[in-house]
Amino acid sequence: MTAPVSEPRFGVWANVYGTWASAHHPDDPVDASWERNLALIQRAEELGYHSTLIAQHLINPFAQDWDQLETWTATAALAAATSKIELIAAIKPLLFHPVVLAKQAANIEEISGGRLSLNVVNAWFKPEIERAGIAFPEHDDRYGYGTEWLSIVRRLLSGEVVNHEGRHFSIDGYQISPTGRFRDRPQIYVGGESEPARDLVAAQGDVWFINGQPLENVNALIDSVATRPRVGTAVRFGLAAFVIARPDAEAAQEELAYHWSLNEHDQQYLQNIVGGADEKAVMFQTFAKYPAIGTNGGTAAGLVGSYDEVAERIVEFHRAGIETFMLQFQPFEAEMERFATEVIPRVRDLSAAPVARSVVVG
Numbered sequence: 001m002t003a004p005v006s007e008p009r010f011g012v013w014a015n016v017y018g019t020w021a022s023a024h025h026p027d028d029p030v031d032a033s034w035e036r037n038l039a040l041i042q043r044a045e046e047l048g049y050h051s052t053l054i055a056q057h058l059i060n061p062f063a064q065d066w067d068q069l070e071t072w073t074a075t076a077a078l079a080a081a082t083s084k085i086e087l088i089a090a091i092k093p094l095l096f097h098p099v100v101l102a103k104q105a106a107n108i109e110e111i112s113g114g115r116l117s118l119n120v121v122n123a124w125f126k127p128e129i130e131r132a133g134i135a136f137p138e139h140d141d142r143y144g145y146g147t148e149w150l151s152i153v154r155r156l157l158s159g160e161v162v163n164h165e166g167r168h169f170s171i172d173g174y175q176i177s178p179t180g181r182f183r184d185r186p187q188i189y190v191g192g193e194s195e196p197a198r199d200l201v202a203a204q205g206d207v208w209f210i211n212g213q214p215l216e217n218v219n220a221l222i223d224s225v226a227t228r229p230r231v232g233t234a235v236r237f238g239l240a241a242f243v244i245a246r247p248d249a250e251a252a253q254e255e256l257a258y259h260w261s262l263n264e265h266d267q268q269y270l271q272n273i274v275g276g277a278d279e280k281a282v283m284f285q286t287f288a289k290y291p292a293i294g295t296n297g298g299t300a301a302g303l304v305g306s307y308d309e310v311a312e313r314i315v316e317f318h319r320a321g322i323e324t325f326m327l328q329f330q331p332f333e334a335e336m337e338r339f340a341t342e343v344i345p346r347v348r349d350l351s352a353a354p355v356a357r358s359v360v361v362g
């Protein structure tokens with residue numbers, strides 16, 4: 001079976017940490033407030049961005065005393081304050097019982113008129129979980145927990161009456177209502193690069209989020225998931241990236257150098273992130289190979305260059321199978337506008353007919 005890839009879709013990371021790059025940029029003070037994020041996402045919607053990703057952390061990984069926007073309450077509010085944009089809310093299974101999260105998700109699906117997606121993320125930042133007194137299981141056990149957790153959430157969101165006896169949960173004839181007024185259920189994204197993350201998306205997900213990295217890696221990662229046994233429609237793919245686009249390549253490289261000079265002032269905060277990370281998180285092993293501005297691979301995706309170069313690279317990724325580009329910028333608002341004005345029209349001009357990829361369907 002072949003899976004058609006739609007036209008490239010563009011999304012922006014909500015600024016839940018207050019910045020995705022330097023805390024010292026003179027034109028982008030750290031600001032994780034609800035007011036800033038509301039204005040940001042409403043503007044993204046006006047500019048035609050298709051999606052926003054609301055990442056989940058209860059404490060800010062840069063520093064615990066920095067502000068941090070809470071994902072599920074903010075997503076509910078965004079659902080009421082927007083009308084078109086897809087709202088992808090991240091969820092760490094360890095933090096919510098599956099019945100509670102499924103009910104909240106179903107309600108946001110109602111409020112948004114069918115625009116909620118979940119990004120299931122199996123945790124890497126140990127202090128967030130451990131300091132709350134919640135057990136932080138070893139890497140593959142977290143995926144085991146998350147896999148059982150998602151099987152319950154998925155069925156509840158599909159309107160099923162769920163009976164489940166498993167290692168972690170016992171559910172007795174549970175059903176939530178309403179569900180299914182807009183579509184079968186909300187979309188399920190999975191973020192995570194390890195083998196169990198790939199198994200999870202192939203078994204239960206709709207879209208796999210890949211961290212920003214070179215095209216040859218992305219090709220191999222896509223193949224690794226697209227060839228796994230699967231029931232139903234093929235997995236689709238998204239890519240995280242930090243964009244630096246300028247009228248010419250030289251100006252873009254100068255701007256990148258400026259970001260690296262700011263980055264030197266952020267070392268203490270970046271150490272907090274690395275110091276708190278689970279050493280078994282495959283994502284961090286990839287980051288170590290490709291130093292980057294931005295989180296989740298950031299500039300390692302190579303979206304740094306002239307407007308034409310950035311558009312061409314997006315088209316190359318799209319031809320490799322990436323459908324959704326989930327983007328970070330700094331200063332966020334100004335660069336988000338520039339991307340919408342200068343790069344998206346170039347991508348549209350360059351985009352050829354939709355490409356098909358072969359996948360195995362079990």
Ligand SMILES: Cc1cc2nc3c(=O)[nH]c(=O)nc-3n(C[C@H](O)[C@H](O)[C@H](O)COP(=O)(O)O)c2cc1C
Binds near residue numbers: 092120192
């Ligand atoms: C696009 C993307 C978004 C992510 N968002 C979050 C998030 O909001 N919160 C979080 O704790 N982890 C997030 N992650 C991290 C992963 O879920 C996972 O914990 C990490 O990749 C380590 O697992 P791994 O060993 O499978 O790579 C994200 C990953 C990706 C690719």
